[in-house]
Amino acid sequence: MPKIAFVGAGSAVFTRNLVGDVLTHAALRDDTTFALMDIDVDRLETAEIVTSRLIEAHGAGAQVTATLDRREALDGADYVVTSFQVGGYEPSTVIDFEVPKRHGLRQTIADTLGVGGIMRGLRTIPVLLDVCSDLEAVSPDALLLNYVNPMAMLCWAVAERSSIRTVGLCHSVQGTAAQLADDLHLPASELDHLVAGINHVAFFLRLEHRGEDLYPRLREVDPPDWNRVRYKLLEHFGYFVTESSEHFAEYSPWFIKDGREDLIDAFNVPLDEYPRRCEAQIAEWAALREELERGGAVDVARSHEYGADIINGCVTGEPFAFNGNVPNRRADGGLNIDNLPADCCVEVPCEAGASGIVPQPVGALPRQLAGLIQTNVTVQGLTVEAALTGRRDAIYQAAMLDPHTGAELSLDEIHDLVDDLLEAHAAT
Structure with a gap:
């Protein structure tokens, strides 16, 4: 009887999707206990x-419990799903956007890299490590399925400081595959692909349909307005990146520049996109709550998240292939990606089954892709170091080496920006 604990269950729309997915599996629908935990009573x-x-x-026989006590939810858990946002939209996300804006630095999403991603990593890593500490005490054999961003930083920190088995899960690989299938007028289920890199900056190393290399056709596609950044990257680097154009625009130095509205317009970069999404999600939660209070039905359609299929694979032994975020260093001492640092977190093909999560090594990436990824890995590593050691200089250095921030601001300007961000967050 598996127990699945949700830490941050108040992300009700996400919880709805994953719980619904679990209940579609015959092996899980009747014997599973869902243990929900959140710090917000109403959301819980x-x-x-x-x-x-x-x-x-x-029509399932599963059980559900709800608690504000995290350790109670985690006690005896076989699987743990994390989906929380430390600091919330207000004040933390607002600070991450408004303070940099005053310094002349604009962002789109700010949850993975850049100064916004750095700040989110610093405030989230300690909380996730606390979750792992609880697990070590009450459920040391649990498998942690982390959905929280910044994904690579968080999974990197857990690998450094905890013995809890962890895999980071994102929907960018399967989401991008579906988008490419649509662009190529093909069924997504018929695409054959190999994807590897780091979370949000992984690449389709192979993209085929019934043995045909699809890259020649992909290079002929007229890019949708919302996806111009990724198609431009394909043009110059030769491979398609997994994460959205609005994300990748701020992972690199080429697309967002102060005073260059021509670039913003040419690549249709949606500045301040994440605050708009947060407000939409808050409204969606309120609408869901209102609908429930009226006695309305909940949507039972399958989502495209990996979590339920991974749990089913581990419970039944039925193999499930997916892309997951795991340490680059393998248990046998080898690397999952040969030309990335051993201590970083990589996103590679994995298989869930009776033995748990087994990553599949992919060898070396094309040199230009490894170089592009390394610009992000350096920022991630310094942020993790800062969070684990308290070194303030590592925060400055992470921001200074961030591709977008470094392309916009001088060293002294970045130093002052970091000080202002830390001060603003400390005051909340």
């Missing part, structure tokens, strides 16, 4: 109602 209550309604809709 909504998540509990959603989960109960889903169990009813599926």
